[in-house]
Amino acid sequence: MRLPDQLIPQQHLFTRTVDTAPVRFVRPNDTDRPTWAAYEESRYLGTVHGRPDLDGAWHVQTLNECHLSLDDAVRALRRPATWVTEREHVRRWARHLLDDPHLIILDVQTTGLNTAWAVQIGATDRDGNALFDELVNPLTDITPDATALHGFAPHQLAAAPTFDTLLPGLAHLLADRTCLTYNADFDRAVLERELHRLPQHTRAAHPTLRPRTWADAIAPYAAWKGLWSARHQAYRYQPLGSTYDAVANCRRLLTTMQCMC
Structure with missing residues (x-):
């Protein structure tokens, strides 16, 4: 039985499948409050409390945490025993x-x-100061899905500089830096693709567009949140x-890193 979160407070006993694994919820006999003990097969996971006063958040009693969905509350209860060490x-x-x-924190739209x-390419330093904030004429179409996300259509970028114009400044900025992104493989592939489509003489002047080190925050942030699938x-x-917005994304990632500390 799969119930929307807003209907769950009416149920005393229900089963919810979270990431393909069923979890059974049992409300104690001595309460009518939105409180359930959660079981996975015969294993007791913990107790969760619905909190309508917190925008419907779910309080995980054993962890003293709140999550916006019951599924995430279950994922928190499923954390492996190594999570504390991994989070450290x-x-x-x-x-x-x-x-x-x-x-340097980098983002590419x-x-x-x-x-x-x-x-669009944006970069900040570790204090959030913008070091690079440029629109780029991609010289090609933009998918409607991408435009819906970042708001840029081809006609809006017609007067923007092309990548080869921005390359010297960007290469100088990245040189000998530690470059932090959210999905480094994607951003790195975009920059390398841009470099490889340039004329040979331009590529020869900037044979690499690589920082000293790439750092990716995706896996560390997932581990820090600790929602186990x-x-x-x-x-x-x-x-x-x-x-x-590229620079705003860099600052958002910086704030996340500060929280992770």
Whole structure:
């Protein structure tokens, strides 16, 4: 039985499948409050309380945490025993990066998700100061889905500089830096794709567009949140809640890193 969260307070006994694994919820006989003990097979996971006074959040009693959905409350209860140690490793990783005076936070907005080209590149330092904030004429179409996310259409970028114009400044900025992104493989692939479509003489002048080190916050942030997927046997991906402005995204990631510390 799969119930919307708003209907659950009416139920005394129900089963909810979370990430392909069923969880049984039992309300104690001595209360009519929105409180349930959660069981996975015969294993007691913990007790959760519906909190309509907190915008419908779910309080996990055994963890003293609140989550916006019952599924996330269950995922928190499913954390492996190693989570505390892993979270401490993440804290140290984040602290180490933020202590690096050469840290740069990078975000690239693109024409789409597949074989994408840059439409905006932003970068900040570890204090959130903008170091690079440029629109890019991608010289190609932008998918409607991408436009819906970041708001850029081809006609809006017709007067923007092309990537080859921005390349010298960007290459100088990234040189010998630690570059932090949210999904480094994607951003790195976009920059390399842009570089490889340039004329040979331009590529020869800037043979690499690589920082000293790439750092990706996706997996560490997922581990820090600690919402365990029974289906994938891994921590669930956590969106940052992007504003789809490159510099604003950099600052959002910086704030997240500071929280992780």
